[in-house]
Amino acid sequence: MPDPTTANLWHPIAACADTPVGTPQRTTLLDTPITYTLHGEGHATAASSSMLPVLIRYGYIWTSLGTPTADLFDIxxxxxxxxxxxxxxxxxxxVSAPRAVENFLDMSHFPFVHTGILGAEPHTEVKEYDVETSAERDEVLATRCRFFQPQPSTAADQGAEVEYVYRVPHPNCAILYKSSVIDETRRDVIGIFVQPVSQERVRAHMLVCVLDDRSDDETIKRFQQTVFGQDKPILENQFPKRLPLDPRAESPVRADRVSIAYRRWLSAKGITYGVIPAA
Amino acid sequence: MITFYEDALCENCYAVRLLLHMLAVPYTSHFIELYPSRANLQPRFRAINPLAELPVIDDDGVIIAGAAPILVYLAAKHAPGTWYATDTPALAQVTHFLTLAERLSATVGAARRHESGFAPTDLPAAHTGATRLLRGLDAHLWFAEQQGNAWLLPTPHPTIADLACFPHVILCEEGGISRQPYPALRRWCDRVKRLPNFLVMPGVFLTAPPKTE
Incomplete structure (x- = not known):
């Protein structure tokens, strides 16, 4: 059984655009089989052994096995x-959901895993960045993250030093804000919304909300799927698959400051699903 | 100019992409997302391939569907005698491994598609079938190495047999199948990765260059 905090969260179960209308679909959330139906514009239903609450937000169907105590985070x-x-x-x-989220927050792997796209040797340094855990907004925020990227997005013709802001407003969802290559006053938004299927298996849904007036949807999808496909074998080879929350379990370096804050935040929330809790 | 209908994460498309790059044949790529939007089921793509399967090429009106037929078409057109065999026993041997690649797709590939959420399957049956084929392929390559051969066919140059089988073997761990028990297969994978114009796909990483003097 998931811990109460996890059970009461909203979790994504499918993208509306990828769901046939009017036909019941099956999926699994937190070890629980779920049947859901998209009925049409802005309306869906979901049930396990009983009816479940449903929310349609950011193009996804969200549900919860418990009683959501808060509205979904705002974008x-x-x-x-x-x-x-x-x-x-x-x-x-x-892999576990927190491992997937933590990988999304990590920049140090860019030159080695996303070679030629999100990073390239010798630009391997993760420069000093700021991390804050806001009690008021109940989220982890990493700012001033800068990294040289050969191909920051489908709208880019050349490499650039890109500035990131990472936001973790939900234990299993993270959002990154990345300087836009076509409008320097605005930021591209990319969200990873993780659906924990079990403690060690996930479906990760990736939202793009970007400024790009020249690429078609297929090009943007292929770019994101290529990047994600590169992460997959790395994630699947992480052991243990659950995220250890004991600070002594893994040895962090300076580049891991946001991971440390994220792990502490999960600990403080009393989350035990998909993690190895600190003793 | 060839139009290549493909999905970045599809292993059968990867086999074709590898040959296109190794032959340096120019093409334009058209992305058909298999999962989650299942763009291959749209009428627009069914008009090109009624079976709704990838990969497909359109070579100035000549439409060929399926990894093996496309590999045969491209290699026979652009590189007969090297990538494609022309003598009788070698033709049969190439066909043997193209057929084997289809069986790898139905077992190793099915396990990967299951784990990736593309398509549910009978996973234990897929693993059993995969193990049998990988063990056989590993033994074949071990004997080939003993004879001084680097590739699936006893030829100095790799053939489409190698490219047809390679994607399934190199991505098997995504289906929960380890390559650990198959040392000859692992050495062959490294040799394929060191071919000129080799190309990675998501889930496939480069290998170290061979030792130089």
């Missing part, structure tokens, strides 16, 4: 009409 940029917004990928990965 104000999603409402901006000139953005391209859609599910870029739904990828099954044999």
């Amino acid at each position: 104000p940029e999603y409402a901006e009409p000139d953005r391209r917004r859609f599910n870029a990928a739904s990828v099954s990965v044999h």
Whole structure:
């Protein structure tokens, strides 16, 4: 059984655009088989042994096995009409949800795993960045993250030093804000919304909400799926598959400051699902 | 100019992409997302391939579907005698491994598609079938190495037999199948990765270059 905090969270179960309308679909959330149906514009139902609460937000169907104590986090940029917004990928990965989130927050692997796209040797340094855990907003925030990227997005012609902000507003969801290559005053938004299938298996849904007036959806999807496909074998080879929350379990380096904050935040929430709790 | 209908994460498309790059044949790529949007089931793509399967090429109106037929078409057109065999026993041997690649796709590939969420399957049956084929392929390559041969066919140059089988073997761990028990297969994978114009796909990483003097 998931811990109460996890059970009461909203979790994504599918992208609306990828779900046939009017036909019941099956999926699994937190070891629980779920049947759901998308009925049409803005309406869906879901049930396990009883009816479940449903929310449609950011192009996804969300549900909860418990009683959600809070509304889903806000992404104000999603409402901006000139953005391209859609599910870029739904990828099954044999790993725990917090490991998947933590990988999304990590920059140090870019040159080695996403060679030629999100990083390249010798630009391997993770420069000093700031991390804050906000009690008021109940989220972890990493700012001033800078990294040289050969191909920051589908809208980019050349490499650039890109600035990132990472936001973790939900134990199994993270959002990154990345300087736009076509409008320096605004940021591309990419979200990873993880659906824990079990403690060691996930479906990771990736939202893009980007400024790109020249690439078609297929090009953006292929870019994101290529990057995600590169992460998959790395994630699946992490052991233990559950994220250890004991600070002594793994040896962090300076580049891991956001991971440390994330692990502490999960500990403070009393989360035990998909993690190895600190003794 | 060839139009290549493909999905970045599809292993059968990867076999074709590898040959296109190794032959340096120019093409334009058209992305058909298999999962989650299942763009291959749309009428627009069914008009090109009624079976709704990838990969497909359109070579100035000549439409060929399926990894093995495309590999045969491209290699016979652009590189007969090297990538594709022309003598009788070698033709049969190439066909043997193209057929084997289809069986790898139905077992190793099915396990991977199951784990990736593309398509559910009978996983234990897929693993049993995969183990049998990988063990056989490993033994074949071990004997080939003893004879001084690097590739699936006893030829100095690799053939489409190697490219047809390689994607399934190199991505098997995504289906929960380890390559650990198959040392000859692992050495062959490294040799394929060191071929000129080799190309990775998500889930496939480069190997170290061979030792130089």
